[in-house]
Amino acid sequence: MDGLEESLVVMRESFGRGKTRSAAWRKLQLNGILNLVGENEEMIFEALNEDLGKHPVEAYRDEVGVVKKSALHALESLDRWMAPKKAYIPLIFRPAKARVVPEPLGLVLIISSWNFPFSLSMDPLIGAIAAGNTAVVKPSESAPATSSLLAKLIPLYLDPEAIRVIEGGTDVSTRLLEKKWDKIFFTGSSRVGRIVMSAAAKHLTPVTLELGGKSPAIVDDLSNSDLEVAIKRIVSGKWGSCYGQVCLAVDYILVEERLAPLLIDRLKARLRKFYGSNSQDLKDISRVVNKHHFTRLCNLLKDPAVASSVVFGGSLDEDRLFIEPTILLNPPLDAEIMTEEIFGPLLPIVTLGNVQDSIEFINSRPKPLVLYAFTKDDSFKEQIVAQTSSGCVTFNDTCIQFVCEAIPFGGVGESGQGRYHGKYSFDAFSHEKGVLHRTFYLELEPRHPPLSDFKLKF
Ligand code: NAD
Numbered sequence: 001m002d003g004l005e006e007s008l009v010v011m012r013e014s015f016g017r018g019k020t021r022s023a024a025w026r027k028l029q030l031n032g033i034l035n036l037v038g039e040n041e042e043m044i045f046e047a048l049n050e051d052l053g054k055h056p057v058e059a060y061r062d063e064v065g066v067v068k069k070s071a072l073h074a075l076e077s078l079d080r081w082m083a084p085k086k087a088y089i090p091l092i093f094r095p096a097k098a099r100v101v102p103e104p105l106g107l108v109l110i111i112s113s114w115n116f117p118f119s120l121s122m123d124p125l126i127g128a129i130a131a132g133n134t135a136v137v138k139p140s141e142s143a144p145a146t147s148s149l150l151a152k153l154i155p156l157y158l159d160p161e162a163i164r165v166i167e168g169g170t171d172v173s174t175r176l177l178e179k180k181w182d183k184i185f186f187t188g189s190s191r192v193g194r195i196v197m198s199a200a201a202k203h204l205t206p207v208t209l210e211l212g213g214k215s216p217a218i219v220d221d222l223s224n225s226d227l228e229v230a231i232k233r234i235v236s237g238k239w240g241s242c243y244g245q246v247c248l249a250v251d252y253i254l255v256e257e258r259l260a261p262l263l264i265d266r267l268k269a270r271l272r273k274f275y276g277s278n279s280q281d282l283k284d285i286s287r288v289v290n291k292h293h294f295t296r297l298c299n300l301l302k303d304p305a306v307a308s309s310v311v312f313g314g315s316l317d318e319d320r321l322f323i324e325p326t327i328l329l330n331p332p333l334d335a336e337i338m339t340e341e342i343f344g345p346l347l348p349i350v351t352l353g354n355v356q357d358s359i360e361f362i363n364s365r366p367k368p369l370v371l372y373a374f375t376k377d378d379s380f381k382e383q384i385v386a387q388t389s390s391g392c393v394t395f396n397d398t399c400i401q402f403v404c405e406a407i408p409f410g411g412v413g414e415s416g417q418g419r420y421h422g423k424y425s426f427d428a429f430s431h432e433k434g435v436l437h438r439t440f441y442l443e444l445e446p447r448h449p450p451l452s453d454f455k456l457k458f
Helices: 004-016 025-040 043-050 056-082 119-130 144-157 171-179 190-202 226-239 259-275 290-301 355-363 380-385 423-428
Strands: 085-087 098-102 107-111 134-138 163-165 184-187 207-210 216-219 251-258 310-312 324-328 348-351 370-374 392-395 429-437
Touching: 004 107, 004 134, 025 043, 025 056, 025 119, 025 144, 043 056, 043 144, 056 119, 056 423, 107 119, 107 171, 119 134, 119 144, 119 184, 119 423, 134 171, 144 163, 163 207, 184 190, 190 207, 216 226, 216 355, 226 259, 226 370, 251 259, 259 310, 259 324, 259 348, 259 429, 290 348, 348 355, 355 380, 370 380, 380 392, 423 429
Parallel strands: 107 134, 107 184, 134 163, 184 207, 216 251, 216 370, 251 348, 324 348, 370 392
Antiparallel strands: 085 098, 098 429, 310 324
16 A cells, blocks of 8 residues: 555556557557466466365356456457447537547546456456556455455556556555545445445545345246256356355245255255265365355354254355355245345245245345346246346346346346446446537527517427
């Protein structure tokens, strides 16, 4: 944090001189990101393994590959995104012409979380650069190896007069939030999201808040083969990415009571097929990030009514910070496990008399980041889209919406505000400026004083 003031002065000067505005500068930086990733893949894998035990395949699929794809997409699309768009002018004001011109916001702050510590720092940065901003990135202190790798690599590949990394925890974030920024892009919990938003309000700084919440998955009555596919996707989406410590992981399942026994059997079988039968030594799985989160997750299971709802797993190993993949059937709805985001390898199943009741269930709770539903019933799908509110809806899969650039990613209500990915990232860091040109012909005299009742008749 030493030298923060000077850093900000340098970056503001760079922006003021217009350094970051040209397409050439933006493309140079985006190519810098591609080089950073391409030349340091092994080191990134090692850092992600050290912080979270991520397997290189998981690290590539969820982080390195995501950043590469996003930087390439921005490079290929940049000229189109930057081009002013023609705007329609009502006949009455013509001759005239108008355009909507995207302009960068200025100096932006990106604060990220630890579960995808590489991609959640770099992906918003791609948007900030594409839109022509200068940026400070504050990675999460809970993924220290990745944070320090970012601090080492970014100055080697990106313009240090415009892009800097500042490492640290809450104290550093707090100091950063006292400063005036032109945009704050925050990924993290709803609790800290509130702190960020109130700090931003002091300077009327716009924010994007990428938060979390409880994302449900509705499982309808499916054929054997469809259920098998659904189970694979649920298990992969729940335990196969950062061991459930994912904002868009399935938080809990809603299913008709009569279908629950089959669903549980299939989940257990699939877990064993994917990760092995030895519950103490599962293969290819990330780990719980730290003691704090291990204890938080254990506490969710402590309530006797919750503990007695465990139907699979539940064993804990404090020395290795290991929690077995755990399935619960109908834990009390007022228990913390059903009111707070789980963010870990525990999966409650809530049974309903009729799958249609899931809509009311979801609507009685805060708006989720994602609503998943496994169903072939088109009218039920339409009902879900029309009658519920969530950051997004994904039918018959989990998590893949995150890597589709054409789909905006972001929450609504308690799960966040603003959106990004692809062009939406460019927009998140741009101001769309309306520019109108008139000529000096054809004056519309009635608009000018003196005003009279007579003019109302026009
Ligand atoms: P967090 O809110 O604890 O921390 C996020 C960032 O905020 C970190 O960089 C941290 O240093 C900083 N921070 C922590 N306390 C702060 C304070 N008091 N003042 C200012 N800054 C502070 O979140 P986390 O534990 O890193 O991540 C988990 C949460 O993030 C979950 O709720 C998850 O759903 C959410 N998340 C959302 C997305 C998304 O894209 N929507 C992605 C990943 C994680």
